Amino acid sequence: MLIHCTAGANTEEAQYEATIGWFQRERPGNESSAHVVIDRQRNVNISVPYGLIAYHAAAKGPNGESGGYYNRTRLAIEFCKRAPIGEGQYTDEQYAVGAEIIAEMADIYGFPINRETIKGHSEVQSDRLDPGPLFRWDYFMSLLA
Numbered sequence: 570m571l572i573h574c575t576a577g578a579n580t581e582e583a584q585y586e587a588t589i590g591w592f593q594r595e596r597p598g599n600e601s602s603a604h605v606v607i608d609r610q611r612n613v614n615i616s617v618p619y620g621l622i623a624y625h626a627a628a629k630g631p632n633g634e635s636g637g638y639y640n641r642t643r644l645a646i647e648f649c650k651r652a653p654i655g656e657g658q659y660t661d662e663q664y665a666v667g668a669e670i671i672a673e674m675a676d677i678y679g680f681p682i683n684r685e686t687i688k689g690h691s692e693v694q695s696d697r698l699d700p701g702p703l704f705r706w707d708y709f710m711s712l713l714a
């Protein structure tokens with residue numbers, strides 16, 4: 570799993586719709602998408618079916634595997650947030666539904682739930698900051714315990 574967030578679109582509703590639209594847009598060279606988009610209430614959109622590759626991280630793998638390694642090996646969840654990285658909290662609803670989805674994915678794909686299998690984008694790609702310092706990892710992982 571890789572955790573991402575959006576930042577800085579107009580209204581919360583517009584942002585959710587715009588993110589889904591962007592991820593599902595058919596175009597050559599579509600280079601950003603995530604499997605699941607979660608808004609700040611509890612709405613969830615499966616933008617890319619779990620069995621397909623989403624383009625959510627350009628980083629090389631931990632052992633120097635070629636760029637896009639995490640696209641090939643990780644499912645992606647995008648939490649919608651209006652505030653820039655480092656500002657504005659995620660909602661309890663987002664954490665709750667995110668945890669439910671990860672539990673479901675872990676069930677389907679048989680991966681263990683821990684901080685090795687569930688990482689933030691910034692933890693694998695040095696030029697990215699999401700989900701940012703306000704993402705409450707301890708709380709989130711406690712929901713998955």
Ligand SMILES: [Zn+2]
Binds near residue numbers: 572574625690697699
């Ligand atoms: Zn990201």
